[in-house]
Amino acid sequence: MINGNRAVLVTGGAGYIGSHAALALRDAGVRVVVLDDLSTGTEAAVPSGVTLIRGSTADTKLIVTLVRLYDIDSVMHFAGSLVVPESVVHPVAYWRNNVAxxxxxxxxxxxxxVEQLVFSSTAAVYGLSDAAQVDEDTVPAPINPYGSSKLAAERLLADVSAAHGIRVAVLRYFNVAGADPDGRAGQRTVGATHLIKVACEVATGQRAGMSVFGCDYDTIDGTCVRDFIHVSDLAEAHVLALRYLRAGGASTTLNCGYGRGQSVRAVIEAVERLSGTTVELTTMPRRAGDPPALVAQADRIRSVLGWEPRHTGLDEILGSSLAWERRMMQERTFETARSIQATSAA
Structure with missing residues (x-):
């Protein structure tokens, strides 16, 4: 258990990563209050026993009220917009949500x-890099509005920390995937664009096929290369970041990745192997804002937080994703059957 009984406010805790973090915090004995407007999250994703308040991070008065009502000393801020191609088309919306x-x-x-804040940031702040791995000292140079807006938010929080003493841990995520190994949580986003979720949806018959955007990059097989991190390992990093800050740790910025890359094509082939199915592919032109390769140098998070990820194998990430998608299919089948039964009874 993390020392103290003060609560943590988790914004966006009804979303994919936020709900896994709320689960990990609950498992660690932390009182959790989730704030989510449910625009992209779902109530079903919030762990049992966790308080859910429907509202927006734009509502300053509401947040002040919640902090005082629930004796909150720390905030984990997941609420944000995060789809790179969408950010290119709708930059104002991304700056409004991620910065304002x-x-x-x-x-x-x-x-x-509030004394501590853990901020959900992204490797997209780095942009293009010639380095095999990017570390936290790499000069940020985002190439899309998503990365730009997250970097602006980082700098805002750094200024707030300097002026007001709130200690901030910025966690820069690489590519998050997978589901809780015990099947308690997973990605519920409808119409998600994440590679692994989409590929697993195709493999389980929920989509007819998928597109691969760009096969002419200067990479091992022409497709983009990414550093995939299991969502449960990332959630544990948040628990450790909270413990670090509550113990008096200084503000810090940490990469969250494993330090090795997998190509889009390699991931899809692994999904086919594990599922025993063929993933129907359509080759499309490159998407605006996609860097060819992005892999973490992640020594600092291990040193600062003592983080030891436990689910680093690609097959484990994909296996948990496939298991979750099969569960989602069963839930939808059950709901459809119940709806038909109710209609017939009426």
């Missing part, structure tokens, strides 16, 4: 006396 709403949240934290 983070500013409102930060103001509420200052007003209410």
């Amino acid at each position: 709403n983070t500013m409102n949240l930060a103001e509420a934290c200052v007003l209410a006396g």
Whole structure:
């Protein structure tokens, strides 16, 4: 258990990563309050025993009220927009949600006396890099509005930390995938664009096929290369970041990845092997804002937090994703049958 009985506010805790973090915090004995407007998250994703408040990070008064009502000393901020191609088309919406709403949240934290904040950031802040791995000292140079807006939010929080003493842990995620190994949580996003979720949906018959965007990159097989991290390992990193900050740790920025890359094509082939199915592919042109390769140098998070990831194998990540998608199919089948039964009874 993390020392103390003060609560943590998890914004976006009804979403994919936020719900896994809320689960990990609950498992660690932390009182959790989730704030989510349910625009992309779902109530079903919030772990049992965790309080859910429907609301927005734009609502400063609400956040101040929640901090005081639930005796909150720390915030984990997951609420944000995160689809790279969408950010290229709708940059204003991304800056509003990722920057303006983070500013409102930060103001509420200052007003209410929040002491610690863990911020959900992204490797997209790095942009293009010639390095085999990028570390936290790599100069950020985002190439899409998603990365730009997250970097702006990082800098805002750094200024708030310097002025008001709130200690901030910025966690820069690489490519998050997988589901809780015990099947308690997973990605429920409808119409998700994440490679592994999409490939697993195709493999389980929920989609007819999928597109691969760009097969002419200067990589091992022409497709993009990414550093995939299991969502449960990432959730554990958040628990450790909270423990670190509550123990008086200084503000820090940490990469969250395994330090090895997998190509899009290699991931799809592994999904086919594990599922015993063929994933129907359509080759499409490159998408705007996609770097060819992005792999973490992740020594610092191990050193600072003592983080030891436990689910690093690609097959384990994919296996948990496939198991989750099969469960989602069963749930939908059950709901459809119940709806038909109710209609017939009426």
